[in-house]
Amino acid sequence: MPTNPIYLPELREMIAENNVEEMYEFCKALHPAQTVEFMDGLEPVEIWAILRHAEKPVAAEIFSYFDEDIQVRIVESAPRDEIADLIEHLPSDDRVDILQSTDKDVVAELMPLMEAEDRSDIQRLSAFADGTCGAEMTTDFVRLRANMTITEALQEIGRQTEEIETVYYLYVVNEADHLVGLVSAKQLLHNLSRPHTLIRDLMKRDLITVRADEDREVAAREVAKFDFLAIPVVDANRHMLGIITHDDIMDMVQDEATEDAYRMAAIGPMEESYLNAPFWTIWKSRVMWLSLLFAAELATFTVMAHFDAELSTVKVLALFIPLVISTGGNSGSQAATLITRALALGEVRMRDVLRVLRHELLMGLALGVSLGAIGFLRAFLTPDHILSGTNRSLLSVTICLTASLICLFGTVVGAMLPLGFKRLGFDPGMASSPFVATFVDVVGIFIFFTVARIFLI
């Protein structure tokens, strides 16, 4: 969230003077996301000193645009009864996220202050595991019945929508709360001239749904594919549980993109934004990964120490080490990224594993031959004084074969790892991590000296 501190003195003055009317007006003057920008820099108690004067739905909307760490600090510091009231007005998915990060004692004090219905809603949603559709969904949506007329449906919308985020998709359920259809607000607006039409005759019946226990990425994929505004979440018996809305999907897609990029660059997850996070928090997140990578790369030292004799005999080999190493890392991360994205976009499935293997074996060979040719040329052109007695042709063959083999190895490992990680229940994107590149480095050096031993020693 960018910040905009120019208004902070005025806000602090309003609080000092307890100017209730101005605070009320400030809260409703702007888009809630902008209100939050203007308040950035205030302490949680100051934020609440202003927000408590807004109308409850307005306060809830503004509150929901704060970063989660600030939300939690407000919840923990403000008077319990006021916060319980606010929580009742929050979207059902947001409040569960916040309460799960809040101090357990505070939550224990807040729960009895809420209405029974909100309480049981929170308990139900908390049960879904992180990263599932159930954990992302909101239970705030409009339920209609198939035998309603358009007029009755509009009345029902008016009754239900006070705290409801989206009225653009209206879900039709039967007596057992099974999802049976969907009408869009667009359809209602188009048929206003025929107010006695039954919802049954307007509704779409073949709905695309996700199950609450499915990975949230499934919901993201379906919403992106079908251009939906929201997707309904059902249980195994097709009971309607909730919906995931387009804005949550967008946040999800952004989060996953950041997560993927961070993992590719070995950065631990960070809650706060770059310039706001304390120096030593960022340092900790970075130094841990860099040190681990550094330590893992030490294995190259061990492997090379093992080949110390070869290195002493054919000194020119040392000059090709960076080249050899980078080939494995580059071809591996190329293959890993291609397969990871193809998995994420649904272009490759687990059952395609043999097809991918065959494809990448051939690709690794085709790529390897090309790199090998360049390597051969470079080695063949090594100046005499650097060769210092090593056989030019044999050195060239060594470099050519090494580059080809390492490229083949990197490509196949890079392509198979995302599928392997997925099979084991991990994130396929882990294959693009520099740890995999480090592993390929070590194997690469081993291949290099083994080939060199055959041809040159």
Added chain:
Amino acid sequence: MPTNPIYLPELREMIAENNVEEMYEFCKALHPAQTVEFMDGLEPVEIWAILRHAEKPVAAEIFSYFDEDIQVRIVESAPRDEIADLIEHLPSDDRVDILQSTDKDVVAELMPLMEAEDRSDIQRLSAFADGTCGAEMTTDFVRLRANMTITEALQEIGRQTEEIETVYYLYVVNEADHLVGLVSAKQLLHNLSRPHTLIRDLMKRDLITVRADEDREVAAREVAKFDFLAIPVVDANRHMLGIITHDDIMDMVQDEATEDAYRMAAIGPMEESYLNAPFWTIWKSRVMWLSLLFAAELATFTVMAHFDAELSTVKVLALFIPLVISTGGNSGSQAATLITRALALGEVRMRDVLRVLRHELLMGLALGVSLGAIGFLRAFLTPDHILSGTNRSLLSVTICLTASLICLFGTVVGAMLPLGFKRLGFDPGMASSPFVATFVDVVGIFIFFTVARIFLI
């Protein structure tokens, strides 16, 4: 797009028998995205043989879910008059994209067959540069006037919406077509009981807009931040030009994520999906980048050849080369990714450059000292037979100092490059490319041997 070939024989039979009714029914039975899955595998002429029997708006919807290369092949192969008619029904942003990839002669034949209004709309939209908001927007949205009542607005919506994608945001313009406000369908539904209310009294006036010549990422950021369904696009004089809808933003975000991941892994852009693309197309896209990286990495050979004498004198240095190289690459890509994401999310702006520089200088030092300590330890524990006479303490100091300096260098270069690329008008994500890592490798080797020369030779 995943494919579903189980229905292809039936579809081919329908075409062979010219079973118009069944083709008509097939086109409206499913969600258009699913219809496209079922048709995948048909030739463009076969696809059109089916689609031409659907109602025009249905055909247009299905058509818009095909990949662009198939769309273009259909446009180029089907009868001109039928395609001109289809194009008139396509969303205004989609049809411009398609026509820009279509054979120029075909476009020249199609344009006169369209109505003057569509023709000038296409000409106007084609004028916006790729990647701008103007190029992403659609001109299909509902225009209202401030002095309309709710009843009149609903009638106007009914009149305008036949080909309009979204009725959820309705834009209020004045006589000069300046954007003056926005009403949501939600507001209309909530106020149906007061049909004489004026739009003026409902509409929101402080609107967040983007200019047509701004980068489309600005629109993506605003829509994600404010949870909008669409964002209006205006010109410099606040004339209302069009809107960008949430589904286009979602596609954009996905595209950018794929693009970023590809660039980090040095894969050229690809139009087709992984398993559908021909082998040699993928090979070309991959071998080009791998060869370029390989060639760039050859610079390490040149630098090391320059230090051949040092390498011969202190042979143990060779064993530390992979370690030294990986340190630069890892710390550089870590910093580059952090700053690139922070730029993309709006957490860091161009004016923060000095703050980032100071931050990363300190961070590079703090990280470097940590890695240097590990390096010192490892070097100090080198077995005697590998040291072969090199001074243990001086070697340890050399490795420690080298690791620290390279980490500092990688971190600062990695952090500054995204800002530099952005200033020059390039994509900041280019800094995470392996080419930058290769550059850091080369400099790293230079630092290594320079330090070694001072302490060991």
